[in-house]
Amino acid sequence: xxxxxxxxxxxxxxxxxxxxxxxxxxxxxxxxxxxxxxxxxxxxxxxxxxxxxxxxxxxxxxxxxxxxxxxxxxxx
Amino acid sequence: xxxxxxxxxxxxxxxxxxxxxxxxxxxxxxxxxxxxxxxxxxxxxxxxxxxxxxxxxxxxxxxxxxxxxxxxxxxxxxxxxxxxxxxxxxxxxxxxxxxxxxxxxxxxxxxxxxxxxxxxxxxxxxxxxxxxxxxxxxxxxxxxxxxxxxxxxxxxxxxxxxxxxxxxxxxxxxxxxxxxxxxxxxxxxxxxxxxxxxxxxxxxxxxxxxxxxxxxxxxxxxxxxxxxxxxxxxxxxxxxxxxxxxxxxxxxxxxxxxxxxxxxxxxxxxxxxxxxxxx
Numbered sequence: 001x002x003x004x005x006x007x008x009x010x011x012x013x014x015x016x017x018x019x020x021x022x023x024x025x026x027x028x029x030x031x032x033x034x035x036x037x038x039x040x041x042x043x044x045x046x047x048x049x050x051x052x053x054x055x056x057x058x059x060x061x062x063x064x065x066x067x068x069x070x071x072x073x074x075x076x
Numbered sequence: 077x078x079x080x081x082x083x084x085x086x087x088x089x090x091x092x093x094x095x096x097x098x099x100x101x102x103x104x105x106x107x108x109x110x111x112x113x114x115x116x117x118x119x120x121x122x123x124x125x126x127x128x129x130x131x132x133x134x135x136x137x138x139x140x141x142x143x144x145x146x147x148x149x150x151x152x153x154x155x156x157x158x159x160x161x162x163x164x165x166x167x168x169x170x171x172x173x174x175x176x177x178x179x180x181x182x183x184x185x186x187x188x189x190x191x192x193x194x195x196x197x198x199x200x201x202x203x204x205x206x207x208x209x210x211x212x213x214x215x216x217x218x219x220x221x222x223x224x225x226x227x228x229x230x231x232x233x234x235x236x237x238x239x240x241x242x243x244x245x246x247x248x249x250x251x252x253x254x255x256x257x258x259x260x261x262x263x264x265x266x267x268x269x270x271x272x273x274x275x276x277x278x279x280x281x282x283x284x285x286x287x288x289x290x291x292x293x294x295x296x297x298x299x300x301x302x303x304x305x306x307x308x309x310x311x312x313x314x315x316x317x318x319x320x321x322x323x324x325x326x327x328x329x330x331x332x333x334x335x336x337x338x339x340x341x342x343x344x345x346x347x348x349x350x351x352x353x354x355x
Contacts, residue, residue: 033230034245034249034250035253035265035269035272035305037250038249038250038251038253038254038257038272039253039254039257039265041250041254042253042254042255042257042258043257045254045258046257046258051098053095053098053099053100054245054246054247054250054251054254055091055094055095055098055100055126055246055247055250056095056098056100
């Protein structure tokens with residue numbers, strides 16, 4: 001699951017650095033904007049059947065690859 | 077006869093209905109709900125709070141020190157808001173009167189002065205609303221963050237009428253994009269993003285009012301956001317230069333002009349001038 005999430009994220013952010021550095025700040029680096037965030041939620045729903053609502057989280061709750069994986073796994 | 081604050085009531089109610097549908101809101105206590113919907117500092121013109129954020133402050137019991145600090149911030153915001161609204165906005169409004177001719181340079185002057193007037197008027201009001209809620213122990217989110225310092229159009233919407241643009245982001249834009257991804261409605265990400273920005277901003281324009289100027293304002297900003305997205309994703313010039321000082325300065329300058337032109341549309345003045353030119 002972790003690997004799949006990282007692949008999705010790399011595709012959305014168009015940068016493999018997100019697979020290597022799980023603590024990178026996706027917001028400060030402009031890697032994940034509102035658009036990428038929405039795409040991520042849609043893909044997570046399609047791939048794992050886990051429904052996350054766009055207004056459910058603060059952006060800071062999902063600001064690094066590690067945090068994103070954590071939240072999705074907690075729901076899985 | 078209108079109902080005071082009906083459009084902002086709608087935002088607060090609709091977001092709760094959507095979040096109930098999503099299963100994030102599971103209970104709605106009557107008293108707290110009424111408090112949230114009718115919270116008077118933000119009743120008529122926002123800022124638009126979120127019910128789950130409101131809940132945290134609603135149930136929180138502040139310590140003496142903590143409350144004093146918060147009330148102090150509240151008073152500061154109210155005073156700053158008064159300066160914005162009663163001194164600066166009024167002054168800019170007066171100056172707007174000097175630019176009521178139909179020459180092109182009048183339009184430019186009008187756009188800038190109207191832009192500053194609108195900012196100080198609305199940001200001033202918002203500061204007072206936020207300040208009042210702080211005194212009541214509710215940390216209503218801020219609505220403006222130095223909008224004229226925006227480095228690009230997307231950055232502008234992170235700084236201007238923030239609670240409205242975040243509302244649109246969370247309840248329209250994100251959901252539209254998610255739908256498109258799941259239904260595979262577009263071939264490329266850029267097409268999808270562009271459509272998302274256009275839909276999002278057009279609806280925002282419609283919300284301001286069903287007049288040609290507001291609709292045009294929505295389309296204008298939708299188009300600018302779409303073009304920004306395409307430019308930033310495609311242009312190697314952008315990728316190479318975006319962190320350079322000179323580029324940032326140029327980008328800020330261009331953004332400010334685009335923003336001010338948007339206000340010229342928003343004020344109704346542009347269409348008025350174009351009509352005058354046609355006769």
